[in-house]
Amino acid sequence: MNRFMIPLFGFVALVVLLAVGLRLNPHEVPSPLIDKQAPAFSVPQLRDPQVQLSDRSLLGKVTLLNVWASWCGGCRHEHPLLVELAARHKLPIYGLDYKDESTNALAWLTQNGDPYTAIGFDALGKVGLDYGVYGVPETYLLDRHGVIRYKHTGPLSRDVLEDTLLPLIERLEHEPA
Amino acid sequence: MNRLNTAMAALCLSFCTAATAAFSDTALEARFKTLTSELRCLVCQNQTIADSNAALAIDLRNEVERMLQAGATDSAIVDYMVARYGDFVLYRPPVKSTTLLLWAAPALFLGVGLGGWLWLVRASRRTVTQELTAEEQTRAQSLLRERAQLHTEGHRA
The missing domain is CATH 1.10.8.640 (Cytochrome C biogenesis protein)
Structure with a gap:
């Protein structure tokens, strides 16, 4: 091998390394909660504060838990996808209204549509803290045993929904009970 | 995004x-x-x-x-x-299988650098100390002699 090829190979390796590095999204932090039981919680429901929503409400079926807030711009962006998903009756979508004002949240839902089966009202962000929420919107996919199987941080996109979420939902629904 | x-x-x-x-x-x-x-x-x-x-x-x-x-x-x-x-x-991540490369990287890079440097030094020393065969020796001497002759002739002209 020509010794002048060695620096060339080194250079190409460096370029590949940097090119991969540039394409990574540093805001996507792997969640330690994947494949763990969803943290327990119990909060009043947004639409009916007399009734509690808890982690036990999510058991028994594959569910989506979407953390959102009326002050969150990215939530408005992804919301039509959730409304569409709800209309397809794929699975129950639960909401967690994170550090919000209930009047603002309810008005926001009236304006943008309400895809949620039920919404927990996490006024102080305590539940969000237990779920490791660091940038709303965040979406968790839970299997029927209440185990978190997938988490998406940031607004859902059509690509994430069609290529990742829906196939995974399909797979989880066919898992033996 | x-x-x-x-x-x-x-x-x-x-x-x-x-x-x-x-x-x-x-x-x-x-x-x-x-x-x-x-x-x-x-x-x-x-x-x-x-x-x-x-x-x-x-x-x-x-x-x-x-x-x-x-x-x-x-x-x-x-x-x-x-x-x-x-x-x-954590700003100081723990040492485990997923972070091993992160912790080992400085030593690894130092090793690769040192190894490369040693290899280069050795390679260059090898070319310097290479001895000429008797045949090459005479050929080199005749070449030097020729060159010296040309040099003196050049001066004369």
Whole structure:
């Protein structure tokens, strides 16, 4: 091998390394909660504060838990996808209204549509803290045993929904009970 | 998504500044300072939760304060954060299979550099100390003689 090829190979390796590095999204932090039981919680429901929503409400079926807030711009962006998903009756979508004002949240839902089966009202962000929420919107996919199987941080996109979420939902629904 | 990242970065630039908490106990305050300067804010990723004023950093600071007041140990607080946000919250990640490369990289790079340098030195020394065969020796001498002759002739002309 020509010794002048060695620096060339080194250079190409460096370029590949940097090119991969540039394409990574540093805001996507792997969640330690994947494949763990969803943290327990119990909060009043947004639409009916007399009734509690808890982690036990999510058991028994594959569910989506979407953390959102009326002050969150990215939530408005992804919301039509959730409304569409709800209309397809794929699975129950639960909401967690994170550090919000209930009047603002309810008005926001009236304006943008309400895809949620039920919404927990996490006024102080305590539940969000237990779920490791660091940038709303965040979406968790839970299997029927209440185990978190997938988490998406940031607004859902059509690509994430069609290529990742829906196939995974399909797979989880066919898992033996 | 890109626009969102830029907006996030801009938010960080404008809001991520230092903040403090009130403690009556100085020992507790010292622990609070050490702990918060070892935990990363996940919104302003290159800041500790002590430095950042992002809403999340404030929440996490409050949580550290609450746990300290409740008598939690430092390791309990760190474990609490890691359980929720992963090793990424730690500025000093633990050594384990997923972080091994991270920890080994400096030694690895040093080794590769040293190895390469040694190899180069050896390679160059090899070419210098290579001895000529008797045949080459005579040929070299005749070449030198020829050159010297040309030189003197040149001067004469």
